[in-house]
């Protein structure tokens with residue numbers, strides 16, 4: 308099996324970007340270890356703090372964020388970082404060529420039940436003429452990502468990553484400590500009979516999503532003339548990993564629970580990196596209004612509607628909004 312660096316060189320990834328990716332992966336190996344030891348190391352449960360998103364932080368959210376941030380900032384490769392768990396961006400080296408956005412632990416509600424969690428990251432080039440402390444550097448569309456990926460801390464610790472030449476799967480080999488390529492050019496099947504949505508919010512959705520899901524639930528005697536299965540892991544990393552492996556549609560639609568905040572998922576830390584991975588695997592990653600990666604961000608903690616996965620199913624869903 309091929310090691311990570313030769314696999315990246317085969318895709319003509321620049322050496323300085325490979326060095327940054329290796330730095331990110333060093334952080335994920337440490338997080339993977341801490342996750343596996345969380346019970347023994349007193350890292351279960353919540354802190355008393357809220358993050359900028361208004362969510363109570365788990366102890367592991369904080370530990371993973373500090374680890375990721377410190378390793379990146381010490382590396383000298385990054386001009387700034389931006390994290391779901393930080394109030395604003397954090398400056399690195401003024402001469403750093405890249406900026407990194409990350410969700411240090413995705414699926415935090417799964418920590419205490421020993422279920423799927425992961426780390427999501429997204430890399431852009433740093434604009435040369437901006438100060439490292441300027442958060443506006445991060446206001447770049449998903450189209451301009453040079454790399455995106457996630458590490459899933461599951462039964463195997465798996466890296467799923469793209470640098471724009473397809474989406475590839477790697478597994479952490481603990482015997483030599485590196486990630487090994489296990490599958491090149493993953494393809495999301497165009498059709499599916501599986502959907503992922505938090506059904507408990509159904510009464511808050513807009514009418515097009517209500518109608519679409521109702522038609523899926525109607526099964527082979529309804530308008531879609533086939534039966535659908537449902538899965539919800541409550542960690543986007545887990546749900547998107549399943550979609551990449553065997554197809555499906557994943558959506559977190561607009562809802563009316565909080566009039567000021569109709570969306571849940573974050574553009575920089577969740578939606579954009581996952582969109583890059585899904586599109587590079589032949590899937591679609593949309594809002595009801597257009598491509599997620601075309602969105603020009605207005606703030607670093609912006610949230611967005613997400614409808615992604617198998618091409619034909621995403622198109623079927625979007626048809627209800629027309």
Ligand code: AHG
Nearest residue numbers: 412413414415416505541542543544
């Ligand atoms: P995070 O743990 O980083 O806050 O993200 C959780 C996100 C996403 O991963 C998942 O799909 C969704 O929130 C789960 O939402 P529900 O709580 O509605 O299930």
Ligand code: MN
Nearest residue numbers: 410412413414
């Ligand atoms: Mn998340």
Ligand code: MN
Nearest residue numbers: 391410412413
């Ligand atoms: Mn998180």
